[in-house]
Amino acid sequence: xxxxxxxxxxxxxxxxxxxxxxxxxxxxxxxxxxxxxxxxxxxxxxxxxxxxxxxxxxxxxxxxxxxxxxxxxxxxxxxxxxxxxxxxxxxxxxxxxxxxxxxxxxxxxxxxxxxxxxxxxxxxxxxxxxxxxxxxxxxxxxxxxxxxxxxxxxxxxxxxxxxxxxxxxxxxxxxxxxxxxxxxxxxxxxxxxxxxxxxxxxxxxxxxxxxxxxxxxxxxxxxxxxxxxxxxxxxxxxxxxxxxxxxxxxxxxxxxxxxxxxxxxxxxxxxxxxxxxxxxxxxxxxxxxxxxxxxxxxxxxxxxxxxxxxxxxxxxxxxxxxxxxxxxxxxxxxxxxxxxxxxxxxxxxxxxxxxxxxxxxxxxxxxxxxxxxxxxxxxxxxxxxxxxxxxxxx
Amino acid sequence: xxxxxxxxxxxxxxxxxxxxxxxxxxxxxxxxxxxxxxxxxxxxxxxxxxxxxxxxxxxxxxxxxxxxxxxxxxxxxxxxxxxxxxxxxxxxxxxxxxxxxxxxxxxxxxxxxxxxxxxxxxxxxxxxxxxxxxxxxxxxxxxxxxxxxxxxx
Numbered sequence: 001x002x003x004x005x006x007x008x009x010x011x012x013x014x015x016x017x018x019x020x021x022x023x024x025x026x027x028x029x030x031x032x033x034x035x036x037x038x039x040x041x042x043x044x045x046x047x048x049x050x051x052x053x054x055x056x057x058x059x060x061x062x063x064x065x066x067x068x069x070x071x072x073x074x075x076x077x078x079x080x081x082x083x084x085x086x087x088x089x090x091x092x093x094x095x096x097x098x099x100x101x102x103x104x105x106x107x108x109x110x111x112x113x114x115x116x117x118x119x120x121x122x123x124x125x126x127x128x129x130x131x132x133x134x135x136x137x138x139x140x141x142x143x144x145x146x147x148x149x150x151x152x153x154x155x156x157x158x159x160x161x162x163x164x165x166x167x168x169x170x171x172x173x174x175x176x177x178x179x180x181x182x183x184x185x186x187x188x189x190x191x192x193x194x195x196x197x198x199x200x201x202x203x204x205x206x207x208x209x210x211x212x213x214x215x216x217x218x219x220x221x222x223x224x225x226x227x228x229x230x231x232x233x234x235x236x237x238x239x240x241x242x243x244x245x246x247x248x249x250x251x252x253x254x255x256x257x258x259x260x261x262x263x264x265x266x267x268x269x270x271x272x273x274x275x276x277x278x279x280x281x282x283x284x285x286x287x288x289x290x291x292x293x294x295x296x297x298x299x300x301x302x303x304x305x306x307x308x309x310x311x312x313x314x315x316x317x318x319x320x321x322x323x324x325x326x327x328x329x330x331x332x333x334x335x336x337x338x339x340x341x342x343x344x345x346x347x348x349x350x351x352x353x354x355x356x357x358x359x360x361x362x363x364x365x366x367x368x369x370x371x372x373x374x375x376x377x378x379x380x381x382x383x384x385x386x387x388x389x390x391x392x393x394x
Numbered sequence: 395x396x397x398x399x400x401x402x403x404x405x406x407x408x409x410x411x412x413x414x415x416x417x418x419x420x421x422x423x424x425x426x427x428x429x430x431x432x433x434x435x436x437x438x439x440x441x442x443x444x445x446x447x448x449x450x451x452x453x454x455x456x457x458x459x460x461x462x463x464x465x466x467x468x469x470x471x472x473x474x475x476x477x478x479x480x481x482x483x484x485x486x487x488x489x490x491x492x493x494x495x496x497x498x499x500x501x502x503x504x505x506x507x508x509x510x511x512x513x514x515x516x517x518x519x520x521x522x523x524x525x526x527x528x529x530x531x532x533x534x535x536x537x538x539x540x541x542x543x544x545x546x547x
Contacts (some may be wrong), residue, residue, distance in 0.1 A: 039518030047530055082418065212443050212492030225442070230464035231417065294418060294460065294469055305460065307447045320447035322496075330495050 004032070007341065009348070020329060022348060029340045034333055039170070049319040054080055054154055054288055057316065061306075062148055064321070067110060070103045071153035071299030072298060072321065076297055078233060078295030079306040080154045080316075083288055090235070092156035094276040097235040098298065099142070099151050101265040101272075105176065106135040107221025107300035108216075108258040112187065119196045120383030124187060131179035132386040138172050141165065156282025166273055173273070177266040184259045190315045195389045197252035201347030204249060211331045214324045221249035227298035239271040251346060288314075299324055342385045397439055397463060397470065405431060419470045420458075426475040429484055435461045435470060436490055443492045444469065448500040450532045454478045455504050459486075476506055485511040503530040514547075 009022040021040070045064060049057045060299075061072035074096065081088060109132040116124025136146040142161055143149035151157050161169070165181040187193055203213070208221035218225055226243045228236040244260040246253040249372040290312040297304045302324030336347050400421055402411055409431065410422040423431050435441040441461035449456040454477040462472045476483045485508040486493045497508045498517040507527040508514060516523070 037517070039516075039520070042518045044529060085415065091423065213522075225464050231462070231467040231469075259422050276418075291414075292471075294471070296469075303444070305444055307445075307458065307460065309449060318447070318449045320445070320449075322445035326495060327492065330492075 007344075009345065022327050024336070024341065024344055025180045026341050028343070031336050031339055031341060031344050034336050036329060036332065046321055047287070051315055053314045054316065057319065058152055058154065059150065061321070062150065062152075064323070066147060067107050068103055068301065069148045070099050070151070070297045071297055071304045072323075074100055074299075075295040075304040075306040076232075076308070076319075076321075077152050077154050078297065079308040080288055080295070080310075082293030082295055082307060083291045083310045086155055086285055087283060088156055089280045089283060091160075091279045092281045093235045094272045095157045095159075095161055095281065096152070097239065097272045098161070098269050099139075099149060099157075100234065100271065101268045102135060102138060102142075104265045104300045105180070105262045106132050106139075108262050109135065109180075109183075111258060112183070112255065113347060115251075115346070116187075116347060119193065120386040121190075124193075127186075128183060131176070131183060134172060134176055134179070135304040138169060138176075141169065141172075141294040149270070153282060154288070156280070158282075161273075163278075166276075170273055173266055173269055177263065180259065180262040180266065184263070187259065188256060190388050192386060193255075194252065196343075196346070196386055197255060198250060199248075200251045200343050201339060202249045203331055203335050205247075207334045208249070208330065211334065213302070213325045213331045214327050215298070216254055216261065217247050217302065217328045217331065217335075219243065220253035220257045222247045225303075226248070227296050231296055233296065235272055235275075236268075238275065239268050241268050243267075249357050254288040273364065284308050287312075301325055302328060397435075397466065397468065400439070401435075401470070402429070406433065411439075417468055419468065420473055421470060422473045425474050425476060425483065429486060431472055431484060432459050432461065433489055434470070437464070441470065443490055446493065446496045446500065448502060448506065448530070450505045450530065451475075451506060455481060455500075455506050457483065457500065457506070481506045483508050485509060487511055502528070504528050505531065 005026050007024040007026055009024065021037040023035040023037075045060060049060055052060055058073050058076060061076045062069050064072045080086075109128045109363050113125045113128030113132070116128060117121070139149060140146050142165075143151050143159055151159060203221045205219065205222045208223050209217050213221070213223070214225065224243055224245045224247060227233075228241075229243055241264045244257050244264065246257055255311050288310050288311055293308045293310070295306045295308075304324060305322045307318070307320040309318040332348050336344050339347060398411060398413060401409060401421060405423070405427065408423060408427045412420045412422070414420060421431065424524040432443075436443060441463050444462045445460045446457055449458070451536075452474050456473060456475050459472040459474075461472065463469075463470065480483050485497060487497060487508075488510065494511075495517060497511055498514060500506050501508055501511075501514050502516055502519050502523075505526075519529075
């Protein structure tokens with residue numbers, strides 16, 4: 001009889017933006033089956049939104065996620081504007097674009113850092129997070145906050161970017177581009193990172209299409225979808241940028257897509273800052289009206305879609321939120337089975353549910369429920385593999 | 395040929411098409427024809443299943459399948475009504491694996507029973523959540539009568 005061991009990972013974790021509970025069934029070192037449960041942090045925001053006004057809901061949805069905090073308000077205000085076709089001034093469109101893409105840079109850098117920490121490369125972690133700081137400084141200069149910017153409102157944005165601030169912002173953006181290019185070279189050329197991530201956790205294009213995965217996870221598997229290009233909104237149709245698509249579908253490709261996207265985002269922000277026309281930053285919205293609206297935004301992790309049904313009052317009748325991880329996390333079953341347990345956490349982390357710290361991870365013997373390996377030991381296992389590779393390479 | 399025109403031609407008297415704008419189209423269809431329409435959009439016209447949303451209304455739960463056409467920048471929302479009190483709907487997971495999780499969510503949050511779903515288990519609600527309590531339902535006079543003790547999350 002094969003000796004099968006159950007490894008539960010999760011659900012709560014200081015680094016997780018969304019608690020998830022993974023159950024891995026392993027035989028020796030190989031993962032043979034996997035299960036997932038979500039919902040530990042289900043706050044019923046869709047229901048809560050029905051009891052708040054549209055104005056309040058913008059703040060409510062901003063608090064869905066602490067990392068991509070702009071994604072949800074971005075999609076939500078567009079859904080409400082879609083109900084009765086509210087026009088947003090052009091300057092506000094540009095400011096929205098700038099905020100949306102700055103957030104992509106900081107979110108991708110955060111992920112690269114965590115992935116580095118996880119494979120035992122704390123240097124990558126330190127550097128990536130150090131370079132994330134200037135991005136947050138730019139946010140602070142624009143909105144007054146490092147995170148949870150509170151920039152969005154139905155009909156426009158809350159704060160303007162002053163003309164006098166633009167030269168300093170452009171300079172900061174140039175510096176960020178330098179950091180990103182440097183980090184890109186350092187990570188892409190590292191033989192150990194290559195050995196740990198190349199060919200690991202491959203998501204095939206066929207599976208990616210069937211599971212409906214989104215964002216960098218889909219683009220690393222050769223599926224060219226990007227809401228910014230496909231369903232142009234805000235000022236994305238007026239700026240020039242490329243969609244990064246790679247074919248391999250492994251962890252390395254997912255990393256490469258994210259780092260290359262940071263450079264594209266810098267391009268978008270620079271063009272938007274230069275091309276921003278003068279004018280008002282909001283239109284007055286007297287009433288939302290009756291009807292339905294759908295808003296989309298390409299968040300750092302993929303398409304966020306909000307569906308709003310308005311009944312003529314100041315409160316939404318129904319508000320449906322779909323975050324990209326809802327589609328992306330479901331794909332892990334295709335990627336993790338057959339891989340070694342030392343790679344499993346990295347693979348689940350590669351879809352970027354910010355799954356990297358493993359204090360809660362423990363190997364349990366299903367017969368006795370006794371903990372055989374604790375979270376720290378699993379991190380050690382993962383980091384030891386890198387150490388072995390380092391010695392082998394040198 | 396334009397997708398909307400194709401839907402009108404193929405499902406002529408079965409559908410009611412509302413073109414809200416150039417990017418948003420809502421198609422209302424009766425429950426027995428919904429599967430055929432979604433399958434046509436997904437497999438023959440290459441749409442991407444974005445998400446489904448369930449809405450609690452007086453006659454039943456309305457389900458909208460949002461199908462995105464990324465080359466056209468268009469979203470076609472297929473709307474169908476699952477009548478109360480049975481709330482039975484066919485599963486779409488047999489041809490659309492991406493619908494797996496959202497059907498489980500609609501099942502536990504609104505109480506729609508998806509016939510043929512491979513594992514209609516809880517995804518979001520805790521294991522000790524009481525049976526028959528659906529947090530995303532609207533509080534109505536009828537539901538109060540049925541179950542006066544019921545607490546809403």
